[in-house]
Amino acid sequence: MREKRLSEIGEKKLVEMLVDLLxxxxxxxxxxxxxxxxxxSLPGGAKLLxxxxxxxxxxxxxxxxxxxxVGWKAVVATASDLxxxxxxxxxxLVSIGLRRDDRxxxxxxxxxxxxxxxxxxxxxxxxxxxxxxxxxxxDTAGVATPVRIVAPRVRNGDLIYTTVGRYGLxxxxxxxxxxxxxxxxxxxxxxxxxxxxxxxxLEFLSLLEEVGECITWAGxxxxxxxxxxxxxxxxxxxxxxxxxxxPLHPEAIEYAESHRLDISxxxxxxxxxxxxxxxxxxxxxxxxxxxANRLGLxxxxxxxxxxxxxTSSIHTERVSESSWIPINSCLERVSTGWDQFKGWA
Amino acid sequence: MREKRLSEIGEKKLVEMLVDLLxxxxxxxxxxxxxxxxxxSLPGGAKLLxxxxxxxxxxxxxxxxxxxxVGWKAVVATASDLxxxxxxxxxxLVSIGLRRDDRxxxxxxxxxxxxxxxxxxxxxxxxxxxxxxxxxxxDTAGVATPVRIVAPRVRNGDLIYTTVGRYGLxxxxxxxxxxxxxxxxxxxxxxxxxxxxxxxxLEFLSLLEEVGECITWAGxxxxxxxxxxxxxxxxxxxxxxxxxxxPLHPEAIEYAESHRLDISxxxxxxxxxxxxxxxxxxxxxxxxxxxANRLGLxxxxxxxxxxxxxTSSIHTERVSESSWIPINSCLERVSTGWDQFKGWA
Numbered sequence: 001m002r003e004k005r006l007s008e009i010g011e012k013k014l015v016e017m018l019v020d021l022l023x024x025x026x027x028x029x030x031x032x033x034x035x036x037x038x039x040x041s042l043p044g045g046a047k048l049l050x051x052x053x054x055x056x057x058x059x060x061x062x063x064x065x066x067x068x069x070v071g072w073k074a075v076v077a078t079a080s081d082l083x084x085x086x087x088x089x090x091x092x093l094v095s096i097g098l099r100r101d102d103r104x105x106x107x108x109x110x111x112x113x114x115x116x117x118x119x120x121x122x123x124x125x126x127x128x129x130x131x132x133x134x135x136x137x138x139d140t141a142g143v144a145t146p147v148r149i150v151a152p153r154v155r156n157g158d159l160i161y162t163t164v165g166r167y168g169l170x171x172x173x174x175x176x177x178x179x180x181x182x183x184x185x186x187x188x189x190x191x192x193x194x195x196x197x198x199x200x201x202l203e204f205l206s207l208l209e210e211v212g213e214c215i216t217w218a219g220x221x222x223x224x225x226x227x228x229x230x231x232x233x234x235x236x237x238x239x240x241x242x243x244x245x246x247p248l249h250p251e252a253i254e255y256a257e258s259h260r261l262d263i264s265x266x267x268x269x270x271x272x273x274x275x276x277x278x279x280x281x282x283x284x285x286x287x288x289x290x291x292a293n294r295l296g297l298x299x300x301x302x303x304x305x306x307x308x309x310x311t312s313s314i315h316t317e318r319v320s321e322s323s324w325i326p327i328n329s330c331l332e333r334v335s336t337g338w339d340q341f342k343g344w345a
Numbered sequence: 346m347r348e349k350r351l352s353e354i355g356e357k358k359l360v361e362m363l364v365d366l367l368x369x370x371x372x373x374x375x376x377x378x379x380x381x382x383x384x385x386s387l388p389g390g391a392k393l394l395x396x397x398x399x400x401x402x403x404x405x406x407x408x409x410x411x412x413x414x415v416g417w418k419a420v421v422a423t424a425s426d427l428x429x430x431x432x433x434x435x436x437x438l439v440s441i442g443l444r445r446d447d448r449x450x451x452x453x454x455x456x457x458x459x460x461x462x463x464x465x466x467x468x469x470x471x472x473x474x475x476x477x478x479x480x481x482x483x484d485t486a487g488v489a490t491p492v493r494i495v496a497p498r499v500r501n502g503d504l505i506y507t508t509v510g511r512y513g514l515x516x517x518x519x520x521x522x523x524x525x526x527x528x529x530x531x532x533x534x535x536x537x538x539x540x541x542x543x544x545x546x547l548e549f550l551s552l553l554e555e556v557g558e559c560i561t562w563a564g565x566x567x568x569x570x571x572x573x574x575x576x577x578x579x580x581x582x583x584x585x586x587x588x589x590x591x592p593l594h595p596e597a598i599e600y601a602e603s604h605r606l607d608i609s610x611x612x613x614x615x616x617x618x619x620x621x622x623x624x625x626x627x628x629x630x631x632x633x634x635x636x637a638n639r640l641g642l643x644x645x646x647x648x649x650x651x652x653x654x655x656t657s658s659i660h661t662e663r664v665s666e667s668s669w670i671p672i673n674s675c676l677e678r679v680s681t682g683w684d685q686f687k688g689w690a
Contacts, residue, residue, distance in 0.1 A: 002453065003450060005448060006444070006448070006452065015475060017449060017453060021457060022456075022460060022470055033472060034472070038436075056479070059477065091383075093395055098686075101352060103347065103350060104348070104349055104350075104354050107362075108347065108366065111367075112366060124370050124371075127379070127383045128363070129399050131400050131404070132686050133401050133480050133482060134479055137482055139399060141486030340475055340476050
């Protein structure tokens, strides 16, 4: 396995191997190695959340994105992971790699986007590092102060919720990108905006302040809803039943109809929506739904968790064929979605 | 200027432009934008130091280095900047970019080196991110708790000190690398060790605990002593008089003699020694020297600062020709040393 190429084993397997490396020295009791962020105890007992996230510029720069947009997205991707684990973003740092024949203006645009996104999420950009690179990259590190660390404690019967409002927007944008006629994006202004100036769901922090004791797990949707549910499935040791899909954004409905697409594909396999999926302890539903309503945070219940020992034959009695099949197939298609080393699968 | 290529303007000019971008939103009162680390205030008033540092793997991997060594150096480079500004390393994160046809073993070695270096400096590795890259890179973010933040407050007459013991080792290693017959490095075991398993001067934190009020500036030697002194020169608005060079490591003396090299070249233009240069308020010398002695930290006084208004004709009266010329020429050779976009100059 160690001698295999990364393109053979894929990113998920590599991450598993790296997580094993870090496990024995792990000092964050609330969040396991491999989770979207880690926690750190300060001398004195206070805690922080920390996260680093990066990518090669070419892998995320959709044809209509500027380098400003890339810098913006780099910070938001890191911020969203911190927010999902209960952290209020405090500060960001960026490290950029650029080609020697790139223009100074390129570097400035990239960092301006990062700086402005940091401000937009209530934090600031405390510097960075510049490097020469054959293949440009940007890495963003973020530090957050916990509102309430969302340590995973999913139990049988917990309900699965997600913040909503953006589903389908990035899925349609990626679909346009893969079809090749990228000018079509300008007919979908909200999808254009979702891919160039996304924002994390900071309102989720207010929900945690109000009803944090009810929330038993949370993760942001960065690699697609299916991938986020797969993370929940892995971490919780529970089976996931999806009995409703989150509502699709009107632009995505329009796009799906005009291109005769299966809307579940747009919802499950999009990515970079930065919505937050979270589980709620059974009995807490009303409490959570009322708080979200008060806070103006749109959420939807999309499923629940049952023990892994329950077989799929039971699921079919409880949920309609049409709704549980997509999630089941998504969990079975292990390599579905974006893999850094295998690409789209 | 914005339209120019990075190879034309060079890294130093680019950093100046980026620092200007960040200045208006800067929230770290102790350290200016562009310094080796930034400070962050937590709600409640406690402070942190944060830093990100990265490079493309090919730019730092000397022929005799393994990927483990590269991961190790990535963490130490970040740790050293934090230590120089008065921070005790608490936690690190790494983001790595790898080629699809790299082996899983490569990724594991890189992260193992980073993990072990984090432990060696008293911290831990709290995860990271994996990415596909045409040109492999590693970025390291670090968070430190301040022992005492070394805010710059250099005044006329302050003395310049440096920790010593490693000068010349990396200079000779780089010289071997540029000459091409890399097997010669195995004749210099300490130089081999200095380039593969460096460590930051953590003892400097103990010195700060004891005599921090005497220390008016500090910076680590990562791009060579000359570059560090140039940073001091820029930040302090003072002129630097170097009236002694720090002692060369015995291996470096041997190397310089056998290759008829100017030892000042090895000392001033090496890099990655991770020694710490610091300035001491006039009158504090004995206090600082005694404390360093008690702590087993070898230091040497190498110069002093005078107002910029003092012209060079006065310098020649005060210090011998042979000692002040190297520093003067190093300060004048603005592009001397490693530049990410221009290369060695």
